[in-house]
Amino acid sequence: MRIIGGTYREQCAFPSHHELTGSGMRAAAALAGSGVEVLLTSAIHQSEQIEADVVAATYGVTANWLMRTRSVSFSYFTPLNAPVISGIGSRLQQDIDESDDVVLAFGMIESGHVKVAGRRVVVDPQRPRNLTEEDLPAVSADEQAWTLNEREVRQLTGIDDVREGAKRLIADRDLSVVVTKRGPRGALVTTAGYQQTVGACVTESVFPIGSGDVYASAFAWAWGNAGADPVEAATIASNAAAQWCETRNYPIPMDVLDGSVTRDVVPPAGSGLVYLAGPFFNLQQRWLVDVVKDALSPGVWSPSHEVGPGGLEVAKKDLEGLEHCDSILALLDDNDPGTLFEAGYATKMGIPVVTYAENLDAEGAKMLIGSGAQHFTDLSTAVYKAQWAAATRAAERAPAEE
Structure with missing residues (x-):
């Protein structure tokens, strides 16, 4: 399985959090114990080379490093605040062109051409600001799934109703699955044949930074490698994201990834005020x-x-x-x-x-x-x-x- 995504410095003031991870590194670390060979393709600045090697080795991640022109960091006051992003304008110093049986491709802060191919490809745009077509990788796949948040669905379709927006993405882009991540309200799974809500898993504590990265990696593993149907994969992904939110530990345990261990779920039909x-x-x-x-x-x-x-x-x-x-x-x-x-x-x-x-x-x-x-x-x-x-x-x- 191949993961393409960013390796960025993250820091949060309350609660304290400071590490070099980012979407790609976190997703690869989450699957380090899955029994499937996971290869990460990511970009770093030359000043981060030694630290990035140590982080990858610590988490058991095999990384293929490309160079970028500037380092990139995300600074949060709390996890509820939008991050201040340093390094916007950084560029990849070479194009990314990767293929594998299963591929998970995250959007990246760095500008540059990204091309991926595979039997099953999962795309997570991962854009903290305005999302445009230029932010999406070029994809060749037998089947393709997207995991997005509600804002990203609205930006890409121009439709306020995310249910209708997800249907539009399926029809217009020939996707097999769209998973709309809705934070504490769970996720909406959309295919050409149905829509189904998967409730959020209950945790004792919640650290949401990076939960979407873990969600996407677990979904890609379950749908792409384990052959789970989209709703089953989204359920596994929800449990994996909950594991991260509560523990901030890598890797995600195998009994969570294979669906053996599950958590209580918030009623998906209940919205509440x-x-x-x-x-x-x-x-x-x-x-x-x-x-x-x-x-x-x-x-x-x-x-x-x-x-x-x-x-x-x-x-x-x-x-x-x-x-x-x-x-x-x-x-x-x-x-x-x-x-x-x-x-x-x-x-x-x-x-x-x-x-x-x-x-x-x-x-x-x-x-x-x-x-x-x-x-x-x-x-x-x-x-x-x-x-x-x-x-x-x-x-x-x-x-x-x-």
Whole structure:
């Protein structure tokens, strides 16, 4: 199996993460224990040669290095923030032209010509910004699958409805499979004959940086090498991505890749609405609310954005919004009385409560935690848990509302 993809420096401030990996290296490392020979073709700058060799050897990756004109790095403040990318404008110093029985090709930051061929080829565009035709590799394959996120589907088709967009990709590009990755809402598998949602796997903690890389590698392994059908492969990929999010360990265990070990799944039919409770009275508070709102979208109701600041009249409007939600995410670092009141109100209504604070006031939060609220000190985990709680409650309520 051949993997073509980037080797980039990644750093995140909260939680701390700093390593030379990137999409190609991570995907190859994830499959190092799969029993299939995995060869990585990637690009590095000459200043990274020694470190890249050490990283590849550490993870058991056989790498074919090409040179690029500049080093490339991704810097995140949190995993929920868009990265600051250094090295845009870097170029491959030679073209990539690879073939194998099974090929996984990621989009790369470096400009240059990429051509791949195989019996089954999986393409993951992996573009953090605007995606264009020039970013896609030239592919020759008996069967071809794409794994994309929702933004990429919309950019390539111009269709807002990702279900219809995925169908358009199948028809217009003669693809066998399109897998639309939807983060905490799982994935949508589309073929010429059907569409099926695969629910996200539940984890105790969530580190989402790189989860899409692991997802694509596990899907390529299961669909390309193991002969799994697209839904089975997407299910294995979801479990593999969950393993990475929870442990950040390589390689993915074989019992996960072969489907022997699976996790609980969030109901794929449940979407749910998360109420975002938190103070927004100064710059840092408003910044955090905005970051979390973007991460929760589109399934979020934020009083900061829906109602805004005001006088006593906002209380009724905020609580009316809360009553239509399926979970609440309460930002508690500032011990805001309004946020605590909203969380208590949700508890009384039977709405699941998820709280986030790096430094929780244990005495102040005693009633919330003691009445079943889930508390997390990691922001990404809190966001995912709130979405999963909303999806579960929405799915449980759906039959009664039909």
